[in-house]
Amino acid sequence: MPARLFIDGEAGTTGLGIKERLAERSDIELVSLPAEDRKNEEAKRAVYASVDLAILCLPDDAAREAVALTEDLGARAPRLLDASTAHRTTPGWTYGFPELTQGQAEAIKTAPRVANPGCYATGAIALLRPLVEAGFVPSDWPVSIHAVSGYSGGGKSMIAAYEAGTAPAFEAYALGLGHKHVPEIMAYGRLAQRPIFTPSVGNFRQGMLVFIPLFLDALPRHPKIEDLSAVFAAHYAGSTFVHVRQADGLERLEPQALNGTNELELFVCGPQGGHQAVLAARLDNLGKGASGAALQNVELMLGLAPQG
Template sequence: MTRTIFIDGAVGTTGLEIGERLAGRTEFELIRLDEARRKDPVARREALNDAEFVILCLPDDAARESAAMIDNPRTRVIDASTAHRVSPGWVYGFPEVSGHKAVATAMRVSNPGCYSTGFIALVAPLVRAGLLPADWPYTCNAVSGYSGGGKSLIERFEADQDIAWRGYALALGHKHVPEMQERCGLSVKPLFTPAVIPAHRGMVVEVPLPLSAMKGVGTPQAMREWLANFYGASKIVGMGTPPADGELLIRGSNAGNDRMDLFVFDSADGSQARLVAVLDNLGKGASGAAVQSLNLMAGLDEMAGLRL
């Protein structure tokens, strides 16, 4: 059976990459609006209500507006914006953490943020297992390719080849923090320090752990083993192979994929550790995650169309 999909915001970076992952798939038929009708509220409302599945690839306010336009009980929604990531009634679209069944049966799914995906993948399972405390003031350091900032940031980086590093959210109010705190069950907001580098795509998210100053924590080996067991045989999220040369790299030539590799590095005496997630900000951090949730919601192979 062919299912109809409308991508609201199909010409943006996330929308285009979702479209690429759906190209050639016979399970879905895309409802398309030409340039003249793309911003027409009447045409959009019609498309939003005609589709079995809607994927919102819009700024937050526009995503809320589109979601409110759906006035039937049938259309199921995946929102790739920040708008609904901690909203009641929306299932968080991270099946490995939220539960595959919860995503598969949801009417409304909020796609995780790219940075949040790495942080939550590392911290949430360890807090649930009691290997990390829920009341610790965690720090999260992360770098991303500039494609995650949308068209304006892409244009800025490609026009100014002299930018080597861009630190931002210096007022400590990044929009990913609420979902990072809530989805990990933390009592203290993590201190999040994101940055953008002159690579089109790719992301490294790190959570440093001063283990000797933390009470009731597990050993780095226990953390490693728990994460490996938690993600089990998943072909999307799992433990990465520790680099023999002691380096993790983001390469400018990276073509991207929908996997996420996790690492637990530790000092020789076990007093410190670094939890690290490596992913594609446009893959598991955005479009790949949306397609994974779509597959589950449509009752299809979870990995169909993904780049693994």
């Protein structure tokens, strides 16, 4: 019998992406609410009680309200996968980045509540966590993170502006250093000091690059580029979706190469034997950064075979 799944917020960018990825599956039955009932609490509660898993593709406050609706359902409450920012660092929620560390995928398989990671956070944490765990980057190190994303991650108004041709070709934002992904980067990147994070958006629909520069000689263990590459290779050995790429001689990276996939590529850039390095992550902000990651978590939570 197919697992029953409800996407609360199926009309948004992430919800539509998940629906598209599930469209041809015979092992999942998608349950929907009529448009006129999407804000009807009783109708929504009844749907929650009828499914195995609910995915929340909602603004943060609406996601919290949705969780509250399920709390009196007892044994009928579905498992939850929240694609918003609301619960990514909330106790009792499992972080939905299966490659985070050993045992994380197993934790997701049995968790009643899973928080899908943020797109920028996925790239930053993938670069930071292995190096902090290995002792090459101290948890209190002053980290700077720079990134660029396609405009599809910016919500309806940004998408409309870019598609109408009224938005700038490139724009830095969150210069007040309060971006909503910073708390999860700190929590799951194992940082004790708040990093400087400067995101930006370019005139392309989807795709993402995340960069972390390092002065290697300033780090306590004075690592070489090959040391960092070896840590990544060991951490992600056997991973289906995270790949450590050779960066020798690499001078350019473009952000759209992984669009339409759930892949994440990691690079350690710089001259061999040099004193500086730039860590780089490339992903589709709508793939491994959103809907693709959600599908990966759905398959783990429902015990389904990966497809596509």
